[in-house]
Amino acid sequence: MHEAVLRTAVGGAAVMVGQIDHLMVLMQSPHVTLQVLPYKAGAAPSHLPFTLLALDGKPHAVYAETPTHGGQVDETPSVVASAVNMFDRLRMAACSEEESLVLIRKIMEDHAK
Known part of the structure; x- marks a missing residue:
């Protein structure tokens, strides 16, 4: 997933935080690999x-x-x-899965501000 997808605000901050939180839940599945292309x-x-x-x-x-x-x-x-x-x-x-999770969390925090 390109970093721009995570940073482009669609639907407001609450929607972005909810969507990004959902991605982080999905990343916990052993069947899902999510890497961010920064x-x-x-x-x-x-x-x-x-x-x-x-x-x-x-x-x-x-x-x-x-x-x-x-x-x-x-x-x-x-x-x-x-x-x-x-x-x-x-x-x-792309970032590793671990690096991607760190970046995703940071972007979610940025949307929550």
Whole structure:
């Protein structure tokens, strides 16, 4: 999750605090990994959201939405490999889970002020 998503006030301070608190609850699940891509990481390797679809733990397709083409699934091996590479680069540039939790708490405190 990009830091901008957490810092951009939507619905007022109480809504932001509630939403961020909910994220912190979700982060306690062993099935959820949340990492923040901080501003200091610079430009993200992908400017559009995408979802890697996997069977047996191995990505086999990419789902992406664009403003002009709606949602599309692509199973082309080169497209999947490119998306896996972007995902890996995003995770490497992001804060660790522990660092992300510290940053999320700080941002929640900033909204609560």
